[in-house]
Amino acid sequence: MARSDDASTQDAMLHHQITVPDDVPMVSLLGRRDEVLRAVESGFPTVDIHVRGNVVSFAGPAGDVALAERLVDELAQVARSGQALTADAVGRAITMLTAPTGGRPADILTLDILSARGRTIRPKTLGQKTYVDAIDEHTITFGVGPAGTGKTYLAMAKAVHALQAKKVNRIVLTRPAVEAGERLGFLPGSLNDKIDPYLRPLYDALHDMLDPESIPKLMAAGTIEVAPLAYMRGRTLNDAFIILDEAQNTSPEQMKMFLTRLGFNSRVVVTGDVTQVDLPSGTSSGLRVVEEILTGIEDVAFCRLTSADVVRHRLVSEIIDAYERWDAGPAGNRADRRAAQRRGAR
Secondary structure (H helix, E strand, C coil): EEEEEECCCCHHHHEEEEECCCCCCCCHHHHHHHHHHHHHHHCCCCCCEEEEECEEEEEEEEHHHHHHHHHHHHHHHHHHHHCCCCHHHHHHHHHHHCCCCCCHHHHCCCCEEEECCCCCCCCCCHHHHHHHHHHHCCCECCCECCCCCCCCHHHHHHHHHHHHHHCEEEEEEEEECCCCCCCCCCCCCCHHHHHHHHHHHHHHHHHHHHHHHHHHHHHHHHCCCEEEHHHHCCCCEEEEEEEEHHHCCCCCHHHHHHHECCCCCCEEEEEECCCCCCCCCCCCHHHHHHHHCCCCCCEEEEEEEHHHCCCCCCHHHHHHHHHHHHCCCCHHHHHHHHHHHHHHHH
């Protein structure tokens, strides 16, 4: 972008102008009803931002002006790619630019993993980009983080992409059949009917990424397999992309059993949230101990996602942070939590 400066040393205030290239549609850059522009202004309340034609002017403290200018530059590159910009994307871009190890928002927000059913699946945060890169670069990847950070969804997208690119011959999706704090009792129907509620989230993700009519055919042919973890014992999985979801609900023995199913030309992704363990009281989570056991082993990666990587409703991130503060609070809170967990286990 072309820039012109009118620097004033008084109070370290700067006046900058940038000219947006002609190949960047200003309607996309500013957003519908200037939604994107307002989000940029909200992110930098000390900076006055004005737009006339394709010239954007900034006035304010030097550091904030420089950061706001970088943000608009990055957003222009995203708009040039044809991707729609939103207020949420602006917020994520600001987080990336201000993070100590932040990457370039344009590189992250324009990285396509999979195009399916009229939509494109891509990472939306730096943590998600690191996670996706780890899957590409390692045979076994652990994605650990709270709900809504895209752990399972991105892993599923990578699996479908690997299958379509013929890097693997099949996808194997598995979860431990553990109830989330409730007792469902005896479920009616066949074995498949009984385990279906536990595996439903995996089916839902598949339907987002593949033609629903093709899924039964792929499953009947064994190209896609969705099964409870208990079905993995005694198997060796070659030429497969294998995903273990809700891994916090595995015991250490189950985790060892699963990881040793790995065969040749296969890739494994293990996802879970160690703050949502639904195992009976006294049973250790295999996900909690596996990092200590496998740290230092080549070709195994551990990626930790945080509330900053949540891409659901804004409140989800705030709820996660609130629970973390409560967990780290006074001993009374921890005692109340342990009592509640014991009541839930009964």
